[in-house]
Amino acid sequence: MARTSRAAKKPDYTDTLANVNTNSRPSELRITDMRVVDIVGAPMHCGLLKIYTNQGLIGYGEVRDGASRNFALALKSRILGENPCEIDKIFRRIKQFGGQARQAGGVCAVELALWDLAGKAYGVPIYQMLGGKFRDKVRCYCDTDVHGRHTGKEMGKALQERMKKGFTMVKMDLGIGILFQEEGTLSAPLGFIEDFGKARGRRGGKLTLEERYTRNRAYDINNIAHPFTGIQVTEKGLDILEQYVSDVRDVIGYDIPLSIDHFGHLGLGSCIRLAQRIEKYNIAWLEDMVPWQMTDMYVQLQQATTIPICTGEDIYLKENFLPLLESGGVSVIHPDILSSGGIYENKKIGDMAQDYGVAMAVHMAESPIACLAAVHSVAATENFMVLEFHSNDCPWWDDIIISKIPKPLIKKGFIDVPDLPGLGIEDLNDDVIKEHLHPDYPDMWAPTDAWDDDFSHDRLWS
Numbered sequence: 001m002a003r004t005s006r007a008a009k010k011p012d013y014t015d016t017l018a019n020v021n022t023n024s025r026p027s028e029l030r031i032t033d034m035r036v037v038d039i040v041g042a043p044m045h046c047g048l049l050k051i052y053t054n055q056g057l058i059g060y061g062e063v064r065d066g067a068s069r070n071f072a073l074a075l076k077s078r079i080l081g082e083n084p085c086e087i088d089k090i091f092r093r094i095k096q097f098g099g100q101a102r103q104a105g106g107v108c109a110v111e112l113a114l115w116d117l118a119g120k121a122y123g124v125p126i127y128q129m130l131g132g133k134f135r136d137k138v139r140c141y142c143d144t145d146v147h148g149r150h151t152g153k154e155m156g157k158a159l160q161e162r163m164k165k166g167f168t169m170v171k172m173d174l175g176i177g178i179l180f181q182e183e184g185t186l187s188a189p190l191g192f193i194e195d196f197g198k199a200r201g202r203r204g205g206k207l208t209l210e211e212r213y214t215r216n217r218a219y220d221i222n223n224i225a226h227p228f229t230g231i232q233v234t235e236k237g238l239d240i241l242e243q244y245v246s247d248v249r250d251v252i253g254y255d256i257p258l259s260i261d262h263f264g265h266l267g268l269g270s271c272i273r274l275a276q277r278i279e280k281y282n283i284a285w286l287e288d289m290v291p292w293q294m295t296d297m298y299v300q301l302q303q304a305t306t307i308p309i310c311t312g313e314d315i316y317l318k319e320n321f322l323p324l325l326e327s328g329g330v331s332v333i334h335p336d337i338l339s340s341g342g343i344y345e346n347k348k349i350g351d352m353a354q355d356y357g358v359a360m361a362v363h364m365a366e367s368p369i370a371c372l373a374a375v376h377s378v379a380a381t382e383n384f385m386v387l388e389f390h391s392n393d394c395p396w397w398d399d400i401i402i403s404k405i406p407k408p409l410i411k412k413g414f415i416d417v418p419d420l421p422g423l424g425i426e427d428l429n430d431d432v433i434k435e436h437l438h439p440d441y442p443d444m445w446a447p448t449d450a451w452d453d454d455f456s457h458d459r460l461w462s
């Protein structure tokens with residue numbers, strides 16, 4: 001009898017169903033839209049990206065610092081309607097539209113957002129989908145700029161401030177720029193350095209043809225690669241650079257690893273002479289002394305010094321790291337997750353480097369979106385050593401994202417690997433973004449319908 005009366009009364013599950021997350025239908029998930037916003041000061045010009053879906057889930061990505069948002073938007077018509085959980089399939093379709101350095105910005109931005117969506121759809125953090133983590137927290141090194149004319153002592157004090165915040169590795173710039181005003185420190189074709197210093201082109205606004213010509217000339221001068229500038233450092237110049245490093249070590253001591261970047265476009269011979277001069281200061285790595293494509297020069301450089309030689313922030317895809325690794329020209333690679341091909345490709349690059357006995361540091365001068373993408377990727381990569389953090393002086397950097405991850409993200413030089421779905425980001429803070437919009441791109445998350453049906457015959461063979 002009791003059974004009959006229960007059957008007669010139809011249960012009402014309305015309240016219960018109101019609390020059920022109906023987003024979790026991964027097999028039916030589809031990409032419906034892509035939008036972007038450009039900000040400045042975190043610390044560079046960053047393009048933040050959203051990929052929308054038919055189930056209300058939004059994935060976050062980022063276009064590499066200083067790259068055009070159009071690299072990402074050109075991919076929109078090629079991924080609309082796809083299931084974002086099919087990450088590798090989509091990546092293999094779009095990777096032909098990425099180039100080296102910032103030209104990879106669109107492909108990588110999309111790849112990040114796909115991983116974020118897949119993680120949210122299945123309710124797991126990205127690192128778990130990569131095979132799990134090797135570490136619970138990620139070590140960060142702090143890059144340090146000192147603007148204007150400065151000394152090794154001043155740089156040492158700036159680095160010391162980073163160390164007081166808990167950073168366990170540091171990096172500084174040491175370029176031939178500090179020699180420009182010192183007589184007898186550089187040999188170069190007469191007038192070249194002056195031309196180089198004056199080569200500044202205006203961006204944005206309405207430019208005349210003459211202003212455009214000037215800007216293009218500045219572009220040309222800035223793109224003369226190291227072997228072709230004819231710049232060599234003199235013994236006096238080397239004395240000054242060596243003294244600078246010596247003064248830095250006097251301030252910070254020898255316990256902490258110190259790496260060096262941004263030497264300027266000088267010839268290989270000068271790079272080798274400088275490297276040999278500063279070996280005794282125990283340098284963690286010398287970064288991008290020559291263009292990464294010049295593999296044979298990397299071999300000569302690495303064979304001439306005991307300091308680990310490093311490059312990689314402008315290399316796109318695993319196969320482009322291979323010649324350097326095979327040659328023995330590098331001891332540390334330094335990919336950027338927004339140029340290397342993204343979260344999965346970066347792990348593959350690290351794993352490949354490990355086979356050659358090469359460590360992986362990771363370049364990062366971007367927003368918390370790219371930072372967290374790097375955190376998930378390197379948490380799952382065994383030979384990872386350290387992640388760059390370039391926003392120590394940007395007080396609103398953390399505020400770009402809304403997340404359950406405790407802030408600040410970086411505590412005493414480390415980031416905890418988040419156990420939240422996807423990247424671990426719930427939303428972006430539009431109030432903060434609005435305050436820091438790039439002046440050339442005043443729109444925020446504006447419709448991008450014009451890119452919906454952009455089409456070309458993309459096949460790479462006949």
Ligand SMILES: [Mg+2]
Binds near residue numbers: 261262287288313363
């Ligand atoms: Mg660098």
